[in-house]
Amino acid sequence: MKEGGIKPDVVTYNTLIKGYCKIGKTRKATEMVREMEVINLEPDVVTYMTIMQACYSEGDVDCCLSLYHEMEDKGFQVPSHCYTLLICGLCKTGKVLEAYALFENMLRNGCKGNKAVYTALIDCYGKSGNSDGALRLFERMKMDGIEPDEVTYGAIVNGLCKSGRLEEALGYFRFCNENAVVVNAVFYSSLIDGLGKAGRVDEAEKVFDEMAEKGCLPDSYCYNALIDGLCKCGRIADALVLFKRMECDGCEHTVYTFTILISELFRVHRNEEAVKMWDLMIDKGITPNVACFRALSIGMCLSGKVARACKVLDELAPMGVVLETAYEDMIGALCKAGRVKEACKLADGIVDRGREIPGKIRTVMIHSLRKAGNADLAIKLMHSKIGIGYDRMRSVKKRVKFQTLVDN
Template identity: 35%
Template sequence: MIKEALQFFSHHLKRNTSPHSTTLNKYLHCLSRSSCSDLSLKLLLYFISKGYTPHPFSVNSVISYLCNLGHLNSAQNLANSLFRLGFSLDIVTYTALIDGHLRNSDVANACLTMKEIVCNDNIVPDVVTFNVLFRRFSKDGMVKELLAYMSLMWKVCMPNDVTYCNLIDMYCKMGDLDMGLRVFKDMTKGGVLPKFLVFTSLIDAYCRVGDLEVAFNLYKDMHACSVLPNVVTYVALIDGFCKQGMLQRAEHLFRKMLKDGLLPNSVVYTLIIDGHFKRGNVDRALEYLSEMLARGIRLDIVTYGALIQGLCAGNKLESAVEVKEHMVKNRLAPDNIIFSTLMRAYFKAGNLKAALDEYKESLAQGFEPDIVTLTTLIDGLCKHGHLNEAKGHFSKSKANEVVYSALIDGMCKEGEFSQVQMLCKDMAEAGIVPDKYIYTSWIAGLCKQGDLVEAFRLKNKMIKEGIIPDLLTYSSLIFGLTNKGLMIEAKQVFNDMLEKGITPDYVVYDILVRGYTVQDDTVRISQLQDEMTKRGLIKETTDVDIRKL
């Protein structure tokens, strides 16, 4: 068709003849819709100069082409020139200009163009024009503007499914799901049948906030409205159920998806594999991996990451390393998340050298250490007694509360409390407030050093700042007091902990027992033994001496 159009124009240009207007318009429109839009524009201007009156299709095709290129001034000038020549612009022309302005993020001029339409008695905006505006308003969260133009829309035309989709999508992105659902119900009451995008937008939004029952009911409504869900719909639902640990329902949807004739992609398999790993179902996760490979679905970076993370969490570090090697053989480079996961696993396994090798490899691959990597590195080095090396990797500009917490915990274990105070000052200057974990590490370190006055001062300070001490905080204070032989005070702190509704564990009882053992207070030991038995922390027996536990 393009070749035919080019031959047509070549023939008339060579002979300087005027082609029939219908045929001319047909071929101009053909060129505009193809890769020859620039030529179409030149030909249109040439024939206009020869007195030719273009068809609206041709004009609108060229104006749309200019708008798509971002040449709004040229498109507007062409429209103005045609108007002066007596050519009547129609709603399609104005809609193209509005769309062009919005593509350039020029909402103000798009609205001015819409105002021109409204003020023009010869042109009435249609639902397409409004939907072009609504799509942008929805994307930018411009609620007032969308509702204002919606009021105008009702005066000239009825909203369609695309209109409602834009409105629902906006409310979903804003997190106002009640309004989104309300619009959905108004839509169905008004006789507008919701289509795939409306359902999927709502389902995805409800899955993200964890309201799976509403999401699943919408999924059932889809079938009732004869709207078939696709892979995107199933991904949203399966993701939601996996995150809630509801793997049976996720697998039920997976089977339903297959029954509907939809082929699962790598995203679907990765969600279920990751879900099983997080529930500790390593074998089941690997079964889905085998099924995924049998279907010829390639593993992507996200799937590899889920496998490595799941295997590391299941203490299968060797298998995780094999997965990384398989990944590299398939010419897929690990990302920072994978390197950090393996670093953490090596640190946990006590293999400091391998952990640092992973870090060095990530740097060699060109990755800049992010917060996760820095936290993993600093925490691992501190726990392996390499505090000075951990300090060397600390960066104020990159640090957040988690990085500070890891380094402070290491310093507290080494008794470097003056540096802890300096770090806390740096945190305050950066606008970061010390959290419960930082205070507890600090208190535990002070108690270990025997500085109980400072430990209790910090405990009072954290309470004053609205941070509630937890079991570990109280256990640290009780440990410090028992080490000093202050058993009356230790028991008072223990009772205070109980009054605060904190449930004691075996460790805190053991601290008290050891303290009373030093004082040979068998009565207190027996009382604690009875309490532990009632709480199910030790088996009920008369033959066991708790001092030997």
């Protein structure tokens, strides 16, 4: 800064930092804080909160925590919103105990709980299987003078459904209907999913129809939950009808829709239709993920089409889709089905083509055999030279193949 020029103050820096955060340059924003310290300009609460907000948006809870500790060390008055971000961040990552501890801190330091914090905590308790804890927080929230809304009720119902407490979930649904709490599609999808998973798909269908009547359009979550429920009850024909209707109603199919149907079609041995589903998905430009390919590859492997599964996987790479655990899933599925010979053949093929490090495939084979209850072969593999001692400079022929494990 030039002598006699106007020196930037903390507000100038905060504005600049906010700008960097806005364009996603959080690191640069953090560097600005160090720059401030160099020119003896103290960052203030707004500085910290601006960066913390950016870290929160990026899902970096550790960064939020260290900023919080830095604020505490400096003796700053920690604002309520800081606790909110930390608690919500911890809840998102499933750290229910840490989140609750911070909630206690928040209250101890004179801040009041709010809707977001209570809802996040209720959701986190529910997801960790502690619905009673969630309900206790729900009561405390009301005692605290904070009115639960459709999001809070959504979290409560989702938690209850996930722990099989359907009747109580339905009770809250009735309560909302009777007390003018207009529930949203998220709420409905949790309920439809819960009913479907509990084998009460008729009721799930009723709820699905009811929501449209009430002016709440079902979204892809609702469709997928009902399609899944219909499949689980063996009503695949109805699931396929709904699959068609979904598109007609203007609701996009998702990778979840296809995964549900591909799994189910393979399960009932309608293998070619399952493969057609996959092709349809690719044609529609929907990117498969690990779980979707797992459904396809396991189905193919168990119907004797291991090479075909490998071919599909190879076709994905040029599309920019890299599925880390694809081979592990296939080897695991074959071992689980007792088809160790095919698993070994697959393992050799993967290594022969240089697709994976031999040592990794060896570990996968040992784990898969053990998991499938075939401890004898797992131990035999462990004490053998199979799959190790191979490098690219040597002839592939010298390597001991996985197949020798089951040859004699």
